[in-house]
Amino acid sequence: MKITDIRTMRLWGPRHHGVGGGTGAKIGKVIVRVDSDAGIYGLGEVDDFVGVRQAVAYMRDYFRGRDPFAASAIFSEMLYGTPAPHPENSPHGVMRGGMSAVGMCSPTATPWGPVVWAASGVDMALLDLAGKALQTPAYNLLGGAFRDRVRVYLDRSSPAEISKPTAWRKMARDVVDSGFTQMKFDIDFMASDCVSDVWNRALPLKQINRIVDRLGLVREAVGPDFEICVDCHMQYNVPDAVRVSNALEPLNLLWLEDPTPITNPDSCAEVRSRTRIPICVGEMFIAEQFRLFVDHRACDILHPDVLFCGGPRELRRIADYAELNHRPVAFHGNGGALATIAAAHAAAASRNFLGLEYHFIETPWIGGYVQRDVPLFTDGHVVLTDEPGLGVRLNRELCRKHLAPGEELIA
Numbered sequence: 001m002k003i004t005d006i007r008t009m010r011l012w013g014p015r016h017h018g019v020g021g022g023t024g025a026k027i028g029k030v031i032v033r034v035d036s037d038a039g040i041y042g043l044g045e046v047d048d049f050v051g052v053r054q055a056v057a058y059m060r061d062y063f064r065g066r067d068p069f070a071a072s073a074i075f076s077e078m079l080y081g082t083p084a085p086h087p088e089n090s091p092h093g094v095m096r097g098g099m100s101a102v103g104m105c106s107p108t109a110t111p112w113g114p115v116v117w118a119a120s121g122v123d124m125a126l127l128d129l130a131g132k133a134l135q136t137p138a139y140n141l142l143g144g145a146f147r148d149r150v151r152v153y154l155d156r157s158s159p160a161e162i163s164k165p166t167a168w169r170k171m172a173r174d175v176v177d178s179g180f181t182q183m184k185f186d187i188d189f190m191a192s193d194c195v196s197d198v199w200n201r202a203l204p205l206k207q208i209n210r211i212v213d214r215l216g217l218v219r220e221a222v223g224p225d226f227e228i229c230v231d232c233h234m235q236y237n238v239p240d241a242v243r244v245s246n247a248l249e250p251l252n253l254l255w256l257e258d259p260t261p262i263t264n265p266d267s268c269a270e271v272r273s274r275t276r277i278p279i280c281v282g283e284m285f286i287a288e289q290f291r292l293f294v295d296h297r298a299c300d301i302l303h304p305d306v307l308f309c310g311g312p313r314e315l316r317r318i319a320d321y322a323e324l325n326h327r328p329v330a331f332h333g334n335g336g337a338l339a340t341i342a343a344a345h346a347a348a349a350s351r352n353f354l355g356l357e358y359h360f361i362e363t364p365w366i367g368g369y370v371q372r373d374v375p376l377f378t379d380g381h382v383v384l385t386d387e388p389g390l391g392v393r394l395n396r397e398l399c400r401k402h403l404a405p406g407e408e409l410i411a
């Protein structure tokens with residue numbers, strides 16, 4: 001089998017769940033389709049970030065004519081280069097758009113940023129394609145399932161009316177009532193009415209006190225057994241990350257996420273050494289960055305995202321690395337239905353899996369652009385099916401309705 005084409009389609013629509021309870025924003029979502037000469041195609045998703053579609057277009061030329069089952073080798077060649085002699089079918093010379101591909105130092109031989117974000121969606125589509133070709137679900141190609149349903153945790157950020165206790169209680173109870181058993185709030189939005197300086201990476205005592213009050217309302221509303229996490233979005237200095245973490249310790253949180261800027265694992269390690277709350281990191285990391293943070297004793301829970309780490313097969317590799325270090329993985333999730341289901345296949349096949357994040361339950365189109373015979377979520381879980389590949393089909397009617405200007409349906 002040979003890859004014949006790689007295309008993308010951008011969807012566009014409202015984003016009712018926003019950080020800090022915002023509801024007015026719009027959001028783009030990008031679907032990838034990989035075609036083969038066997039008449040089978042695979043679907044993937046990439047995030048609508050700068051440079052990603054350009055990188056997918058480069059991959060179209062790089063992958064065309066090559067074996068879709070050789071995905072790991074082609075990605076490795078593209079992201080890390082190889083010494084000579086290069087594989088015979090490896091593209092060399094000037095490619096479409098004028099960019100030159102050179103095996104040992106191609107302009108894409110860098111495992112960060114838009115190239116690896118694009119590779120994440122192409123890997124997803126190639127996994128779907130391989131599963132369809134072999135008539136087996138993707139989780140079987142990822143080592144086989146430990147579980148037939150995958151726990152989902154909801155990102156709630158904060159309610160819009162952050163100073164109203166009833167808003168916090170309602171937001172918390174709504175999550176419980178909809179069947180979920182884990183949720184997350186954003187430290188930087190929970191008491192944004194108490195911020196005195198947006199630049200200095202500090203958390204004044206007044207802001208810390210309101211964060212503790214408001215999360216206390218959530219804990220009261222959901223009871224002692226419900227898992228609650230908080231996210232710092234890589235915003236704070238070490239002493240204030242420690243201070244807020246210590247103040248939150250009585251609430252029995254599952255994790256404190258990305259307390260400090262992620263460029264320095266030692267800062268994160270220092271926070272970790274001074275708090276009892278487990279530290280979770282890594283939503284934008286590739287595997288090597290997780291190794292760095294584990295080596296520096298900077299994290300308890302690894303938190304890769306299928307859209308940013310390199311795809312579902314990299315999720316599995318990172319999960320196994322966490323398992324070798326006796327740490328759990330949770331999967332960060334910024335994607336829609338397709339990315340969520342792809343991550344769920346990897347989660348099913350990962351022994352040490354804790355929870356898969358989802359943002360968009362208030363925005364049905366984002367959870368509906370692909371369909372299955374079962375709903376996206378059942379009782380707070382993604383239920384896996386035995387359909388081949390990722391087990392999804394494009395919802396053509398919904399996609400047509402949400403096509404961004406100038407876009408065409410790709411399936």
Ligand SMILES: [Mg+2]
Binds near residue numbers: 231233257258283
């Ligand atoms: Mg986060």
